[in-house]
Amino acid sequence: MSQKVTITDIARELNITPATVSRALSNHPGISDKTKQSVQQAASKLNYKKNSVASSLRSGKTRLIGVIIPSAEINFFGSVIHGIEKAASSKGYNIILYQSNESREHEEKGMQTFLSARVDGILVSPAKNNTSCAHFYEITERNIPIILFDRTINDIATDSVVVDDYKGAFMATEHLIVQGYQRIAHISGPQHLKNFYDRQRGYLGALQAHKIKADSSLIVNGNISIESGKDGARKLLSIAAPPDAVFAAEDYTALGVISELKEQKIRLPAEFGVVGFANELFGQHITPTLSTVEQQTIRMGESALELLVARIESKKLPVPEQQKIVLEPLLICRESSAGKR
Amino acid sequence: MSQKVTITDIARELNITPATVSRALSNHPGISDKTKQSVQQAASKLNYKKNSVASSLRSGKTRLIGVIIPSAEINFFGSVIHGIEKAASSKGYNIILYQSNESREHEEKGMQTFLSARVDGILVSPAKNNTSCAHFYEITERNIPIILFDRTINDIATDSVVVDDYKGAFMATEHLIVQGYQRIAHISGPQHLKNFYDRQRGYLGALQAHKIKADSSLIVNGNISIESGKDGARKLLSIAAPPDAVFAAEDYTALGVISELKEQKIRLPAEFGVVGFANELFGQHITPTLSTVEQQTIRMGESALELLVARIESKKLPVPEQQKIVLEPLLICRESSAGKR
């Protein structure tokens, strides 16, 4: 049982004090190279592993970062997590993962857990029906840096990393216009989420930029699901002057639209164009392949983590301004919007 | 700054000792209800948050579980993580996530980190080129429970949770036989990974069970990609006696097969049947929809976590036998194998 080797054991072995061992191991400047070496040797000989729990208790730093996402099952978040963990690892931080499952209650519970675990900072993508944000203040009051990613909440002053939803939606809609589609509809996402609100604005902005009058009968509310895409498409196709293209608020909705169009024997992209948002993996494998907007998920994770670490490590410096990193979206043109014929 | 409220503060407030507060908060049997109540009250009044770092140091339990996966970006693992975290959360454990990126070195580094963080247990899906396993022994020697999931390593005696790849492949192949396809081919995955080796065995087993002689010209090596599916299909269609069905080692390979068949104007499923493996999301959205084998990813995560927690919490009991949980695969029949006509 090589279980309980401590710095005291190393100290005894070398006839020095635990303090010296501690300093040697953390490469303290005022320790002789000779001592450092012998400590290293003894440490690996005894198979010593630093007890970070004790270290954290004493130093007040855990090098732990709490991350809250709606669900790891959603591809988008898995991908962001990849970016976060990769960056964290390279900076010597570890991440604790918590899923809110889109429930505000779980989200709060996660924050409590993080508070209790004394994480050095928190990264969160809030649950979608999250209106109030008292639990965020509890974190900031305690002086723990917190950064929102992907989804932000308007009335809260924290750093954030998001993709430019307006611009992405603008590009997607403009693309449909350029491809020759005439009446372009939009199936939205929940408007209380800024992302979807911005995407709708981007859609409207593109129409306006091309002098196309917006038509409210061409905007249908959706809720981020295949079903709402199908429903939306059905509704849109039943109106007096139906559209010949849809910009969907995200890929699953777009998938529903395509599915409904197929059932109604409407040919894509010759008769009808579709663009989604998110660049979910399935998009390049369905028929027709789905045009969409890439959100740079991994970059988002990396940026969020780097910003957070900067906050953590500069706590004593004069507090810098609130930061908002906005990533550029990327339009990905595939078959579903290849042009009207 | 409500930062540093400790049990001592609560004790002072109520004129009792920290020990009593500690006991009251952890619902110790020998504390009067009256005291428990007043402690609860004072705690929430002062906005006390237990310092789990201190608690862990003293008690030797962190309620932290280390999880190592190849990459959170891979859908399959995201889904397993979802199951793990969900189950962990409900049992009061937190998970630390680490990605190996299929590198053995990273995997080792992750384990060292976990050792240092004094996690109560470890869940790992080993990197794919992981032959040696010295780093696993370092964990077991320290008496920390470790459980492998999805991927296992033969010569190591730990618990594991996997899906029955043999059976899934058997069912898929048998399904094609029952549907009336006559010459069934297999495009495999890397054979040094046990999962794919077992799937090939399952394919052979089903043929044998139905008294069909295996034909080595009908087995093509693939590498888990759309391209290898296309290449494989091309190769198979060019031989003297081409097959009329393919069981592909996983869904992307199957997708490649379908794509190649379409190009060659071969009709699915009337002339040719295809079944994949993994139940990737895109399967139900391509044309034709893809028959496949569901691996129960979330269940896998939940089972792995539950088994681990059982190990953690029963450490003092006589050590039970090595456990190997094998999840039942689920055949999902869709259009791509609807039968020959």
Add this chain to the structure above:
DNA sequence: TTGAAAGCGCTAACAT
């Protein structure tokens, strides 16, 4: 039912 006292393993201020 509660209190007193010790200590988990480490770090850091102060001393030499």
Add this chain to the structure above:
DNA sequence: ATGTTAGCGCTTTCAA
């Protein structure tokens, strides 16, 4: 360049 000392906040014997 190293030693001394104290203590982070909690849990847990042992005692009352």
